[in-house]
Amino acid sequence: MTKKALLAAAAMIALTACTGQQLGKAQMTAPDSTEFDNALAAGYLRLAQAEQKEGDYKDADYFALQSMAAASPTKVVPLPEVTTRNLPKADAFYVGTAREELSQALDGGARVRAPQLAAAAQVSYECWIQELEENNQPPHIAACRDQLDGLIPALQNAIASADAAPAKKAKPPKGKTFVVSFPTGGATLDAAANAVLTDAVKYSANFSPVQVVVSGYTDTVGSAASNDTLSKRRAAVVSAALRIRGISRDNMKMDGYGEEFLSKRTADGVDEAKNRRVEVSVAP
Numbered sequence: 001m002t003k004k005a006l007l008a009a010a011a012m013i014a015l016t017a018c019t020g021q022q023l024g025k026a027q028m029t030a031p032d033s034t035e036f037d038n039a040l041a042a043g044y045l046r047l048a049q050a051e052q053k054e055g056d057y058k059d060a061d062y063f064a065l066q067s068m069a070a071a072s073p074t075k076v077v078p079l080p081e082v083t084t085r086n087l088p089k090a091d092a093f094y095v096g097t098a099r100e101e102l103s104q105a106l107d108g109g110a111r112v113r114a115p116q117l118a119a120a121a122q123v124s125y126e127c128w129i130q131e132l133e134e135n136n137q138p139p140h141i142a143a144c145r146d147q148l149d150g151l152i153p154a155l156q157n158a159i160a161s162a163d164a165a166p167a168k169k170a171k172p173p174k175g176k177t178f179v180v181s182f183p184t185g186g187a188t189l190d191a192a193a194n195a196v197l198t199d200a201v202k203y204s205a206n207f208s209p210v211q212v213v214v215s216g217y218t219d220t221v222g223s224a225a226s227n228d229t230l231s232k233r234r235a236a237v238v239s240a241a242l243r244i245r246g247i248s249r250d251n252m253k254m255d256g257y258g259e260e261f262l263s264k265r266t267a268d269g270v271d272e273a274k275n276r277r278v279e280v281s282v283a284p
Contacts, residue, residue: 022064023052031071036115040077041070043123047130059130066126079103079122085133095129097240098148105155114158121151149187153232153256175211175283176203180238182276184221187233189241197238200280201245207284212247214239216256219275220268224258231256238278 026045031038044067052060069075082096102121110118127144131137178200180193189197204210216235218227235256243249264274 022061022068023048026064026067026071029068029071033071033073034111034115036111036119037070037073037077039116039119040122041067043067043119044070044077044126047123047127051130056134063126077122079106080126080129082129085129087129087132088135091132093244094240095132097243098128098145098152099125101152101236101240102148102155105152105159109159110155114155117151117154117158121148121155124148124151146187149237150229150233153236154229156236157229157232175207175281178203178280178282180278180280181273182234182278184219184271184276185230187230187237189237194241197241197245197280200282201242201247204247204282207282209284210247210251211281211283212242212252213279213281214242214252214254215261215279215281216254217261217263217275217277217279218259219270219272220259220262220266221271228256228258231258234278238280242280 026048029041031041033041044063048060048063048067051057051063066077070077079099079102082092082099087095102125106118106122110121124144124147128141128148131141131144135141178196180189180196182188182193183190200212204212214235216231216233216238218231218234220227222230232255235254239249239252239254242252259275262272262275263277264272266272266275
């Protein structure tokens with residue numbers, strides 16, 4: 001081996017020695033803060049361990065440092081801005097929309113009212129943007145994104161007043177209703193769903209101002225509680241997609257109603273496609 005090659009190898013070994021060193025410290029750090037921060041520390045530690053296992057020592061160090069900061073009673077770990085990661089342009093706007101919703105929920109009291117869920121949501125967000133920046137593991141990207149999409153409406157529901165009256169179905173405005181269909185147990189928009197939303201936005205251009213009511217529903221497969229969460233998740237995904245297309249949050253009402261208000265009446269446990277839907281009502 002030439003002298004130049006030996007020097008290069010030595011430099012590589014030295015560089016490697018400087019990275020991946022924070023995980024051991026994080027594993028030895030005992031969380032000593034709020035319930036939210038302690039859960040946040042545990043979540044970041046899991047991300048650090050996963051990245052270390054994959055050989056991504058830079059991100060392992062980053063998540064380990066986040067874990068140690070969250071574990072400290074004297075430090076606060078803020079929700080990172082979208083710009084902290086170099087994201088694909090096609091994804092940056094959607095990420096920004098999700099971050100805004102998560103930030104509002106966290107600042108609205110979710111850290112106290114639902115600390116475990118709030119911590120899981122922040123960790124999911126960080127997981128999502130880190131995987132998007134790498135952009136080489138689509139299943140990991142989807143898993144982190146879908147988890148966040150499910151947690152945001154759960155947080156929004158958790159911070160609602162405990163003695164608030166049960167949600168009533170919003171009365172659709174007089175106009176036109178567009179129906180977006182979903183797969184069993186899913187909340188992902190396919191090509192057909194996106195085409196429906198594009199049509200809804202085109203129709204909304206007929207009105208100024210416009211009123212949009214987004215209502216999520218499920219079939220009767222699964223428990224009532226899980227279906228309530230799923231319906232809200234579906235409504236949140238559609239709402240975000242509409243905002244990306246230009247519909248203002250101020251002009252929208254959004255909620256999920258689980259397996260209530262079935263489009264096609266069925267017995268419990270029936271997989272019915274007509275009931276797995278989000279209705280988007282558009283009117284002046």
